[in-house]
Amino acid sequence: MTENDSPRIGFACAYTPLPLIRAAGFIPYRILPIGDWPDQAGQMLHDNLCPHVKRILDRAMADDLPDLAGMVFVNSCDAMRRMMDAWKQIRPKDKTVMIDLPATAEPLSIDFLAGEFRRLVEVLSQWSGYDILADRIKSSMEQYDLLASRLRNLHNMNQRGMLSGGSGRMQAIYNQAATQQVEALIADLDRLISELTAAQPMKEAVPVFMFGNILPDPAAFDLIESCGARVAGDDFCTGARLFGAYETQVAIKNDAEDVFHDLARRVLTRPPCARTFDPAAPMRIAEDVVDLALACNAKGVIGHTVKFCDPYLARVPVVREALTAAGLPFLMLEGDCTLRSMEQQRTRIEAFIEMLC
Amino acid sequence: MMKQYFDDMVAGIARKINDDPESRSPRKVYALEVARLGSRLYSGDGGVAWCGVTAPFDLLNAMGVTSCFVEFIGAMLAATGMADAYIDEAAHAGYAGDTCTYHRGVIGAMRMGLMPEPDFLIATSVPCTGGLAVMETIARHFKKDLFVLNVPQRETDESVKYLADQIRAMVSFVEDHTGRSLDQEKLQQAIDHTNEARALCEEAYFLARAVPSPADGRILSNFGVVMALLMGTSAGVEVARTYRDRFKEMVDSGQGGIADEKLRLLWIQNRIQFKNPLIDILEATFGASVVCEELNDITWDPIDPAAPFESMARRAISIPFNGDVNRRIAHLQKLAREYRIHGAINPCNWGCRQGTGARGLIAEGLKQIGVPVLNLEVDCIDSRNFALGQMQTRLEAFTEMLSG
Numbered sequence: 001m002t003e004n005d006s007p008r009i010g011f012a013c014a015y016t017p018l019p020l021i022r023a024a025g026f027i028p029y030r031i032l033p034i035g036d037w038p039d040q041a042g043q044m045l046h047d048n049l050c051p052h053v054k055r056i057l058d059r060a061m062a063d064d065l066p067d068l069a070g071m072v073f074v075n076s077c078d079a080m081r082r083m084m085d086a087w088k089q090i091r092p093k094d095k096t097v098m099i100d101l102p103a104t105a106e107p108l109s110i111d112f113l114a115g116e117f118r119r120l121v122e123v124l125s126q127w128s129g130y131d132i133l134a135d136r137i138k139s140s141m142e143q144y145d146l147l148a149s150r151l152r153n154l155h156n157m158n159q160r161g162m163l164s165g166g167s168g169r170m171q172a173i174y175n176q177a178a179t180q181q182v183e184a185l186i187a188d189l190d191r192l193i194s195e196l197t198a199a200q201p202m203k204e205a206v207p208v209f210m211f212g213n214i215l216p217d218p219a220a221f222d223l224i225e226s227c228g229a230r231v232a233g234d235d236f237c238t239g240a241r242l243f244g245a246y247e248t249q250v251a252i253k254n255d256a257e258d259v260f261h262d263l264a265r266r267v268l269t270r271p272p273c274a275r276t277f278d279p280a281a282p283m284r285i286a287e288d289v290v291d292l293a294l295a296c297n298a299k300g301v302i303g304h305t306v307k308f309c310d311p312y313l314a315r316v317p318v319v320r321e322a323l324t325a326a327g328l329p330f331l332m333l334e335g336d337c338t339l340r341s342m343e344q345q346r347t348r349i350e351a352f353i354e355m356l357c
Numbered sequence: 358m359m360k361q362y363f364d365d366m367v368a369g370i371a372r373k374i375n376d377d378p379e380s381r382s383p384r385k386v387y388a389l390e391v392a393r394l395g396s397r398l399y400s401g402d403g404g405v406a407w408c409g410v411t412a413p414f415d416l417l418n419a420m421g422v423t424s425c426f427v428e429f430i431g432a433m434l435a436a437t438g439m440a441d442a443y444i445d446e447a448a449h450a451g452y453a454g455d456t457c458t459y460h461r462g463v464i465g466a467m468r469m470g471l472m473p474e475p476d477f478l479i480a481t482s483v484p485c486t487g488g489l490a491v492m493e494t495i496a497r498h499f500k501k502d503l504f505v506l507n508v509p510q511r512e513t514d515e516s517v518k519y520l521a522d523q524i525r526a527m528v529s530f531v532e533d534h535t536g537r538s539l540d541q542e543k544l545q546q547a548i549d550h551t552n553e554a555r556a557l558c559e560e561a562y563f564l565a566r567a568v569p570s571p572a573d574g575r576i577l578s579n580f581g582v583v584m585a586l587l588m589g590t591s592a593g594v595e596v597a598r599t600y601r602d603r604f605k606e607m608v609d610s611g612q613g614g615i616a617d618e619k620l621r622l623l624w625i626q627n628r629i630q631f632k633n634p635l636i637d638i639l640e641a642t643f644g645a646s647v648v649c650e651e652l653n654d655i656t657w658d659p660i661d662p663a664a665p666f667e668s669m670a671r672r673a674i675s676i677p678f679n680g681d682v683n684r685r686i687a688h689l690q691k692l693a694r695e696y697r698i699h700g701a702i703n704p705c706n707w708g709c710r711q712g713t714g715a716r717g718l719i720a721e722g723l724k725q726i727g728v729p730v731l732n733l734e735v736d737c738i739d740s741r742n743f744a745l746g747q748m749q750t751r752l753e754a755f756t757e758m759l760s761g
Contacts, residue, residue, distance in 0.1 A: 310457075
């Protein structure tokens with residue numbers, strides 16, 4: 001079996017510790033809600049539950065998944081908990097594990113999450129059949145640091161107009177990084193970066209900053225840019241945030257305990273999803289969005305969340321207030337992980353971009 | 358306005374009990390203590406902490422903090438018929454109509470000045486993600502310090518230690534804000550009160566399983582979740598004792614909570630908090646009595662005085678809404694068997710991902726032991742979404758099916 005034939009472990013949340021899965025010899029495979037499947041998850045979960053979760057379940061119920069050696073779930077929100085509950089019903093033979101994820105990043109929580117990661121490694125060892133040694137984890141984390149670095153380079157090159165295809169193509173690369181074997185992908189990205197030597201002529205477009213949770217379809221970014229915008233910066237669970245725990249300058253020690261703590265601290269302190277916050281600075285997400293928008297010289301901000309997402313819906317009004325105070329126009333979109341829902345909002349997007357011109 | 362409301366309520370109930378000691382029912386004693394809590398919350402004297410549902414209220418009571426979970430405000434607004442304006446205020450401020458109305462009511466009350474300003478806040482990650490978000494919002498609005506208790510999903514030695522250590526840190530946080538140290542004697546007294554109330558509640562719940570049950574559809578409404586607020590106090594002990602004594606009298610004399618109990622129902626999660634006739638219809642028309650509510654159960658061991666924070670941690674982890682749905686289903690199945698339940702009603706509160714989200718799985722789990730579930734599409738706080746005719750038709754069909 002070659003490395004490319006390694007068995008896959010499915011996951012759905014950007015807080016999943018990818019290096020641990022890879023260190024166990026598996027390929028982390030993000031189950032993305034891109035596609036068209038019969039709506040079946042509603043039999044088990046209420047209509048008002050997150051469409052990200054339900055689309056993933058629809059995909060599983062339609063048996064549109066590669067072979068999976070197991071599923072790693074993360075207790076990041078109510079909907080993610082319900083997804084694991086439903087997954088066990090529809091695929092009872094699958095191996096599953098859930099990682100408990102604190103909402104805050106004080107030392108006690110980092111210690112606890114380190115213990116959860118240690119438990120995950122024990123589970124993955126049972127699934128793979130061999131011990132996962134600390135140096136293998138260290139090596140895997142270095143690979144993800146390299147991957148994050150390459151993605152950062154590509155993101156910057158895209159901002160300079162060097163990546164043909166723009167933000168849609170960048171999203172397609174993020175999707176590859178979430179589903180493919182890390183070592184091979186780094187080699188592919190190195191080749192791509194070496195070929196991107198000259199800036200492409202950039203068409204006139206209004207720079208906007210986008211943030212939210214789940215927006216994995218490259219066509220959604222194409223749609224935004226087809227309305228006259230340029231996505232100058234973005235912050236999504238399905239984008240750079242998945243790799244935000246990596247590409248840090250922190251030295252990794254050989255001792256296994258330190259590896260787990262190091263990874264736990266990185267995961268809890270990386271650019272957060274709305275579900276993770278600092279109690280000392282309540283709703284700092286609002287200031288973070290303003291800062292990120294100003295940093296990329298955006299003329300306006302587009303938020304996009306999937307419907308029924310409590311962590312984001314509860315914080316959007318405060319984000320709106322902060323953006324208004326900063327003089328940044330704001331357009332809020334809700335979707336259901338289908339391009340149809342984005343297309344229905346094209347007129348609103350066009351009007352928003354026109355207003356910014 | 359609210360201080361006056363609660364003061365009037367306290368005075369009214371106390372007067373009635375004083376004038377007619379025979380009228381001293383468990384529900385009156387319970388309502389009196391809830392009104393007293395409301396009065397303290399709105400007293401303006403300080404020492405108030407808004408909390409999450411699984412905060413250790415007995416510990417906070419021992420530290421002299423008037424503490425309450427924020428959902429209490431949402432339920433209170435609904436019960437008093439005042440919720441609409443506050444829900445609308447939240448909507449005007451941009452809070453989505455798809456989110457929990459308990460929390461939108463709280464946000465509206467906060468924005469319109471009806472929410473008492475806390476000295477500090479203690480959020481809990483259980484039962485729901487939305488609950489954490491509303492605590493963060495309130496902390497920002499009032500510019501008050503926020504402490505978060507991350508309640509683990511599973512009970513293990515590591516997870517209990519994690520939460521117990523957080524509770525220790527919470528004690529330091531509270532001491533810093535009140536300027537008072539935790540008095541070990543008061544803590545011991547609170548533990549004694551908690552354990553006594555726990556034992557009395559356990560007896561009362563055991564008695565409620567009798568056929569016919571001494572409980573009707575109102576007497577234990579919201580009881581388990583609100584009793585947590587009274588833990589650690591002598592008032593909590595008194596409330597629990599009153600229930601135990603009354604239920605014992607009724608069971609000993611063979612008296613049921615309703616006249617002719619034909620069907621015994623289990624109520625899942627949320628009560629509908631605004632005034633509505635569903636319980637009356639069930640009892641009067643169908644002889645169907647809600648004898649059990651999901652949270653009316655003791656899922657935790659007595660607090661160990663030698664390791665109180667570990668015991669409190671285990672208690673928080675033990676609530677049925679925590680962990681995976683199979684744990685919750687197993688608990689519902691246990692209740693259904695213990696109470697000899699014929700059917701269950703699940704008011705699927707719109708906007709509740711934690712509870713309502715799993716309704717299909719819960720229905721399937723109870724079906725496995727022969728207990729049908731009626732899922733009601735309802736908003737437990739916003740009465741404007743309540744379609745009585747539709748509900749009545751569904752209740753009729755459900756009870757007919759159970760009777761057949």
